[in-house]
Amino acid sequence: MNNALKHDALIIVGAGHAGGRAALTLREEGYTGRLILIGDEPHAPYERPPLSKGLLQGTADLAGCSLCDSTRLAELGIEHIAGNPVSRVEPQRHRLQLADGEWLPYAGLLLATGGRARRLPQEQANVLYLRTHDEALALRAALRPGTRLVVVGGGFIGLEVAATARGLGCAVTLLEAGPRLAGRVLPAVISHALLDLHRGQGVDVRLNVSLASIEADAVLLADGQRLACDLVVVGIGMQPNTELAAAAGLEVGQGIRVDAHLRTSVADIYAAGDVCEFRLAGQYQRQETWRNAEAQGRHAALTMLGRDVAFDAVPGFWSDQYDWGLQTVGVITPLTVSRVLPGAGLLLFYLDAEHRLQGACGWARGNSVAKDIKLCERLIITGRPLNEASLADPELSLKHMLRG
Numbered sequence: 396m397n398n399a400l401k402h403d404a405l406i407i408v409g410a411g412h413a414g415g416r417a418a419l420t421l422r423e424e425g426y427t428g429r430l431i432l433i434g435d436e437p438h439a440p441y442e443r444p445p446l447s448k449g450l451l452q453g454t455a456d457l458a459g460c461s462l463c464d465s466t467r468l469a470e471l472g473i474e475h476i477a478g479n480p481v482s483r484v485e486p487q488r489h490r491l492q493l494a495d496g497e498w499l500p501y502a503g504l505l506l507a508t509g510g511r512a513r514r515l516p517q518e519q520a521n522v523l524y525l526r527t528h529d530e531a532l533a534l535r536a537a538l539r540p541g542t543r544l545v546v547v548g549g550g551f552i553g554l555e556v557a558a559t560a561r562g563l564g565c566a567v568t569l570l571e572a573g574p575r576l577a578g579r580v581l582p583a584v585i586s587h588a589l590l591d592l593h594r595g596q597g598v599d600v601r602l603n604v605s606l607a608s609i610e611a612d613a614v615l616l617a618d619g620q621r622l623a624c625d626l627v628v629v630g631i632g633m634q635p636n637t638e639l640a641a642a643a644g645l646e647v648g649q650g651i652r653v654d655a656h657l658r659t660s661v662a663d664i665y666a667a668g669d670v671c672e673f674r675l676a677g678q679y680q681r682q683e684t685w686r687n688a689e690a691q692g693r694h695a696a697l698t699m700l701g702r703d704v705a706f707d708a709v710p711g712f713w714s715d716q717y718d719w720g721l722q723t724v725g726v727i728t729p730l731t732v733s734r735v736l737p738g739a740g741l742l743l744f745y746l747d748a749e750h751r752l753q754g755a756c757g758w759a760r761g762n763s764v765a766k767d768i769k770l771c772e773r774l775i776i777t778g779r780p781l782n783e784a785s786l787a788d789p790e791l792s793l794k795h796m797l798r799g
């Protein structure tokens with residue numbers, strides 16, 4: 396941080412998960428200066444995973460998703476500016492402008508602007524998206540028993556919405572353009588398990604289909620089929636909010652590009668969370684996961700405080716659908732070993748050429764894979780070569796392997 400600017404604030408743009416976590420960490424780590432957290436949503440920072448699960452089911456509310464409420468922010472002396480997006484950053488003058496015109500000088504600036512749901516070109520009243528709390532509430536109000544819902548997109552958001560909507564008594568058709576569900580991030584065997592699960596729960600899943608158009612009461616497919624429906628939810632991915640950074644002259648690829656310390660290409664500006672493009676397993680990539688927002692939010696705060704540690708957290712994510720849970724940790728490699736779990740669950744291990752664990756993916760009823768995935772994370776960190784036959788044997792405990 397520039398010494399001449401020490402009297403100015405640390406500012407975080409984006410009051411989502413990564414931004415909220417960064418603000419909390421700065422205080423936990425002893426930063427006592429002015430700290431401003433700026434968001435464009437009207438809410439204090441909250442976590443998004445419940446939006447497609449508990450909040451959509453009606454079993455959770457905003458307070459249940461909260462990372463930190465307004466009272467706590469005030470107690471910690473974190474100035475939260477809500478519903479007033481940053482419209483411009485001027486790195487040379489170390490200042491930014493809010494949508495209402497006000498300029499704020501900064502000493503250090505964290506961009507944690509996340510992303511928004513990728514939208515179809517035309518806006519229509521019967522087409523809904525899911526990224527924010529308010530979008531989740533609108534969707535929840537529209538999902539009633541008997542609602543005929545078409546979900547466009549067989550990624551995690553689409554699949555979780557389909558599962559929740561079935562639980563609410565909706566008739567659900569799910570359209571996926573590719574040959575398998577969540578094919579971009581999941582191995583084929585898990586995609587197939589997801590397909591069986593959803594079809595078994597009564598979802599009409601259609602693969603390899605393309606959308607021609609959406610009418611007020613139907614979806615038209617490219618092959619001429621007409622699917623009558625009351626509502627369409629589009630889950631076709633996330634668009635990172637990089638415009639602010641690009642306009643300020645920061646290097647931007649698929650996200651705001653950072654070095655190993657989460658520093659952008661411009662001095663005193665950092666990035667974290669869904670919007671951040673960083674090197675993982677030798678390649679620039681973004682991670683759109685809770686775990687990444689949590690870890691990078693925290694790490695960016697430490698870097699802003701001058702701690703010189705590279706970011707090397709093990710990636711991972713989870714998804715809950717019906718009463719099944721999916722969890723992953725680490726990265727996928729070509730060498731895979733499978734372990735069949737009781738009750739038709741599955742644990743996949745990804746090894747490198749020296750048989751060291753690089754990643755794992757678990758699929759089982761309830762939350763039962765969580766323990767195995769935690770042990771896999773420890774095995775990844777240990778870096779000890781593992782025996783393929785032992786990994787495949789459900790009788791051999793991972794805890795035992797960890798002990799060596």
Ligand SMILES: Cc1cc2nc3c(=O)[nH]c(=O)nc-3n(C[C@H](O)[C@H](O)[C@H](O)COP(=O)(O)OP(=O)(O)OC[C@H]3O[C@@H](n4cnc5c(N)ncnc54)[C@H](O)[C@@H]3O)c2cc1C
Pocket residue numbers: 408409410411412413414433434435436442443444445446447479480481482507508509510525526527552636639667668669670682683684685686688711712713714715
């Ligand atoms: C419905 C849903 C379900 C999910 N479920 C899971 C799950 O089960 N497991 C999992 O691992 N991950 C899940 N995720 C992903 C996880 O929630 C995200 O990776 C995480 O929220 C990213 O946090 P973030 O802070 O980077 O971005 P965000 O949470 O998007 O926060 C960024 C904030 O910045 C604001 N902003 C943008 N531009 C500006 C500006 N110019 N000025 C001010 N504010 C701005 C945005 O509006 C937003 O409020 C889910 C996501 C969604 C949407």
